Amino acid sequence: MIKNLAYTKPAPIFALDLGVSVREKPKIRTSIIQMAKRIKVETDLSTEEKIKEAARKVFMQKGYSATRTRDIAEEAGINLALLNYYFRSKEKLFELVMIEKMQKFFSVMAFILFDTENSLTVKVEKIVANYVDMLLENPDIPIFILSEIRSNPAKFLSIAPIADLFHNSHFVVQLREKRPDINPLHFIFNIMGMTVFPFIGGPIFKAMGALTDDSFAQLMEERKKLVPLWVESILESK
Amino acid sequence: MIKNLAYTKPAPIFALDLGVSVREKPKIRTSIIQMAKRIKVETDLSTEEKIKEAARKVFMQKGYSATRTRDIAEEAGINLALLNYYFRSKEKLFELVMIEKMQKFFSVMAFILFDTENSLTVKVEKIVANYVDMLLENPDIPIFILSEIRSNPAKFLSIAPIADLFHNSHFVVQLREKRPDINPLHFIFNIMGMTVFPFIGGPIFKAMGALTDDSFAQLMEERKKLVPLWVESILESK
DNA sequence: ATTTTTTTTAATCATTTGATTAAAAAAAAT
DNA sequence: ATTTTTTTTAATCAAATGATTAAAAAAAAT
Numbered sequence: 001m002i003k004n005l006a007y008t009k010p011a012p013i014f015a016l017d018l019g020v021s022v023r024e025k026p027k028i029r030t031s032i033i034q035m036a037k038r039i040k041v042e043t044d045l046s047t048e049e050k051i052k053e054a055a056r057k058v059f060m061q062k063g064y065s066a067t068r069t070r071d072i073a074e075e076a077g078i079n080l081a082l083l084n085y086y087f088r089s090k091e092k093l094f095e096l097v098m099i100e101k102m103q104k105f106f107s108v109m110a111f112i113l114f115d116t117e118n119s120l121t122v123k124v125e126k127i128v129a130n131y132v133d134m135l136l137e138n139p140d141i142p143i144f145i146l147s148e149i150r151s152n153p154a155k156f157l158s159i160a161p162i163a164d165l166f167h168n169s170h171f172v173v174q175l176r177e178k179r180p181d182i183n184p185l186h187f188i189f190n191i192m193g194m195t196v197f198p199f200i201g202g203p204i205f206k207a208m209g210a211l212t213d214d215s216f217a218q219l220m221e222e223r224k225k226l227v228p229l230w231v232e233s234i235l236e237s238k
Numbered sequence: 239m240i241k242n243l244a245y246t247k248p249a250p251i252f253a254l255d256l257g258v259s260v261r262e263k264p265k266i267r268t269s270i271i272q273m274a275k276r277i278k279v280e281t282d283l284s285t286e287e288k289i290k291e292a293a294r295k296v297f298m299q300k301g302y303s304a305t306r307t308r309d310i311a312e313e314a315g316i317n318l319a320l321l322n323y324y325f326r327s328k329e330k331l332f333e334l335v336m337i338e339k340m341q342k343f344f345s346v347m348a349f350i351l352f353d354t355e356n357s358l359t360v361k362v363e364k365i366v367a368n369y370v371d372m373l374l375e376n377p378d379i380p381i382f383i384l385s386e387i388r389s390n391p392a393k394f395l396s397i398a399p400i401a402d403l404f405h406n407s408h409f410v411v412q413l414r415e416k417r418p419d420i421n422p423l424h425f426i427f428n429i430m431g432m433t434v435f436p437f438i439g440g441p442i443f444k445a446m447g448a449l450t451d452d453s454f455a456q457l458m459e460e461r462k463k464l465v466p467l468w469v470e471s472i473l474e475s476k
Numbered sequence: 477a478t479t480t481t482t483t484t485t486a487a488t489c490a491t492t493t494g495a496t497t498a499a500a501a502a503a504a505a506t
Numbered sequence: 507a508t509t510t511t512t513t514t515t516a517a518t519c520a521a522a523t524g525a526t527t528a529a530a531a532a533a534a535a536t
Contacts, residue, residue, distance in 0.1 A: 063385065066302075078515095081495085081497090084496075090493095146439070147384070150441065157446075162446045162447065185457060189432065193430075193432045193435030196431070196435065201430060203395075208401050211423065219421060222424070223427075226424060233475040238467065285484090306523065316484080317486080318524090323483075323484080324483095328524065
């Protein structure tokens with residue numbers, strides 16, 4: 001077996017003769033490479049994975065600030081100290097979840113943005129279908145990501161110089177070609193708005209009783225066909 | 239002048255002979271009517287209003303959980319105790335702000351929903367223009383409302399039996415008349431998505447550098463004209 | 477002018493909460 | 507079998523945080 005993977009044994013308190021007690025910070029023993037090894041080798045990830053899974057659930061539902069590490073521990077059915085043993089801190093654990101979700105959300109768009117194969121029409125079909133499928137599985141990803149970014153924009157949006165990448169992407173070029181008279185961002189907003197917004201506003205309609213989980217899912221399935229048609233008619237309009 | 243408006247003087251601690259000390263809860267002395275009177279009479283609302291204004295700012299920016307009452311006090315330039323003196327608790331103060339913002343957001347839609355005068359076309363124009371105008375003034379209302387509702391759905395969505403009101407609204411009836419083949423919710427999602435989503439996703443595009451505050455505002459001004467046209471072409475499509 | 481009421485403050489409390497520690501239990505290595 | 511390492515726990519810490527208290531200052535009423 002591999003040596004202690006996350007930390008050294010907790011450092012003991014030692015009392016200074018001034019009567020002040022100082023706490024040594026635990027130091028990580030493992031390098032990233034060793035960490036990777038561990039993940040491959042280890043047969044039983046269940047505790048670590050249980051915590052992660054609980055963290056996903058609780059963080060997604062309540063957001064970073066409203067989540068207490070004790071909530072996560074309870075949800076995972078483990079002792080609170082274990083959470084810090086495996087993940088060092090609430091923030092580290094959160095970052096793991098956040099990065100996972102951001103990746104899930106933005107990769108759908110990124111994949112299309114830089115695809116140079118397909119026609120505009122096909123791309124729109126793919127964006128919508130992929131988002132709807134992904135969001136039906138993870139309906140609260142948009143609110144989660146957006147609200148965490150809002151309360152800490154600096155932290156998660158160090159994606160500074162992506163602007164050119166965006167403007168020069170094949171997809172945006174195609175949009176500009178098709179409708180040079182209209183800022184491509186308008187169409188991006190339209191596609192994303194029609195596709196993602198229902199998942200953001202949906203809970204309200206459900207609470208009103210205007211919608212059930214089932215009828216919502218069905219509606220979104222319909223939208224996989226309808227939204228591309230509507231986008232088409234927008235692109236052709238006038 | 240009117241008597242102490244918010245609370246009695248704080249009740250003193252009294253020690254039981256068991257060694258346990260109990261704290262009396264402060265009791266509100268003022269009725270709602272007196273409270274209303276006060277608001278009319280009082281010449282200087284500045285402290286109360288300063289706190290409220292600070293609360294609006296901080297709550298909107300960081301959300302309920304990430305906001306510390308000390309943040310609000312500092313922002314308002316007042317002592318922390320004053321906040322509790324005027325508003326009794328963080329939660330009470332928050333509810334005030336939340337209700338204000340929900341009202342602002344939903345009244346735009348409600349106003350259109352039950353308007354029996356105008357044509358579908360005019361209504362769509364009004365929804366879009368009213369939302370864009372309101373949201374340019376208060377860009378973070380949507381994320382604020384949605385994320386607070388997410389973390390506490392029960393509290394803010396006791397709007398239980400609004401479903402019928404919605405389905406029978408003049409606007410929804412008009413939509414069903416125009417396109418009996420398509421669930422009116424699809425069009426609601428489209429209009430709201432195209433109008434509100436940019437304010438939700440905007441911060442990301444700004445962070446990417448694909449958009450400045452000015453160019454965003456300009457884009458949204460354009461959308462006041464464009465979105466109704468696109469909605470029209472969606473309603474006519476196929 | 478004096479008393480009463482309202483507003484404001486500094487100090488402090490009690491609870492919550494993220495984190496740590498020391499020791500026990502379990503697993504692995506020898 | 508014994509030792510070492512890893513995992514888990516119960517207890518506790520320290521800082522943060524919402525709230526309260528008692529008293530001072532200011533304003534209003536008398």
